[in-house]
Amino acid sequence: MTDKTRIDDLAVFGGTPAFESPLPVGQLYLPDWTDFERLFRGIFARRYFTNHGPLVRELDERIAAYLGVRHATNVTNGTVALMIALRALDLRGEVIVPSFTFPATVQAISWAGLTPVFCDVDPATHMLTAENVRKLIGPRTSGVLGVHLWGRACDPDALQKLCLENNLRLLFDAAHAFSCTWNGHRIGGLGDVECFSLHATKLLSAMEGGCLTTNDDGLAARIRTIRNFHVSESFVQVSLRINGKMTEAQAGMALLSLDMLPAVLERNQCVFDIYSRHAQTWCGLRLLEAPLGETWNHQYCVLEVDARLAGLERDELLEVLRSEGVLARRYFYPGLHRLPPYFARPEHGNVLPVTDELCKTVMQLPLGARVSARDAERVGRLLGFVLEHGTEIRKRLQQRGAQS
Secondary structure: OOOOOOHHHOHHHOOOOOOOOOEOOOOOOOOOHHHHHHHHHHHHHHOOOOOOOHHHHHHHHHHHHHHOOOEEEEEOOHHHHHHHHHHHOOOOOEEEEEOOOOHHHHHHHHHOOOEEEEEOOOOOOOOOOHHHHHOOOOOOEEEEEEEOHHHOOOOHHHHHHHHHHOOOEEEEEOOOOOOOEEOOEEOOOOOOEEEEEOOOOOOOOOOOOEEEEEOOHHHHHHHHHHOOOOHHHOOOOOOOOOOOEOOHHHHHHHHHHHHHHHHHHHHHHHHHHHHHHHHOOOOOEEEOOOOOOOOOOOOOEEEEEOHHHHOOOHHHHHHHHHHOOEOOEEOOOOOHHHOOOOOOOHHHOOOOHHHHHHHHHEEEEOOOOOOOHHHHHHHHHHHHHHHHOHHHHHHHHHHHHHHO
């Protein structure tokens, strides 16, 4: 790529895209083919494909040991993990949850027969705070579902104290937080139960999968029973069960991914550090950095766009970047309180000014297996050029729109 020197060089105005192969958001790390073939030959030789085979049990044990928790239970995906957690906690009525999250977080509450009550988030961290949650606790509240957004812990100490005071159960969606720490300990043992996603776009990938972690022996027994219809895997009596088993193929991919994890973490940090260095010169963009004193997985590179300083609205900046093959994305948009089936239903709560503002300003840069250090340098320079000419670019975009 030759650096852009004129606005006409931008692909959005007819220039050549900076990247021939687009850079996606998502980790997409794959194991070596030889390792993949060896592992799957073992699955075929054993002819043991599902129903809690040896690879699933090994993955349960290895994740529990890695996270430093008593129990890890792997299931078919992260949404099912949340659904099982909510049933295992035997919640009733309402669960307080952020609207600024992935739809599965909230829809799992609905699938469990519960009512989500949307809570606004902190403008600096993008997550729930105990202060905000306290205002929403009512006679029908039975639980709080926090989200460790961008790999940062969601106010666990204050939320735990609040939940204990009000006899509420506390669980966390930890889809973004594998291998991240809180107070020097890996996230996994906070609240009553934590739920991880092992989707293909995540740091630890089973291509599709989920995991529940807890230090509560009784809760772990309920989780393991609920995830499976078969009486051979019954640990306690429960009222409802589901086919949430992880397959041997999923577990095998996750074990290979776990072996790759140290190298993946190192590579992610290398790319993020390049973005961070360039961010010192970006006017109008706030980069969310690693939390002080904690280990972070650098799975996400999240920016807030201040249009007054950048010269461009967030969506205009995305249009320019995507035309160059930089498939940056807005996260999350819109807030879930503005989507069916929750929109305009006051029992869910829909006056969330911080969430609405974040939905207009937050974006994510590509980071993962498809993004090299050289790519990150090029993206950094490209962003610098766009921001330098932001006001003029916006004017031309608006003129083009008026003419179409």
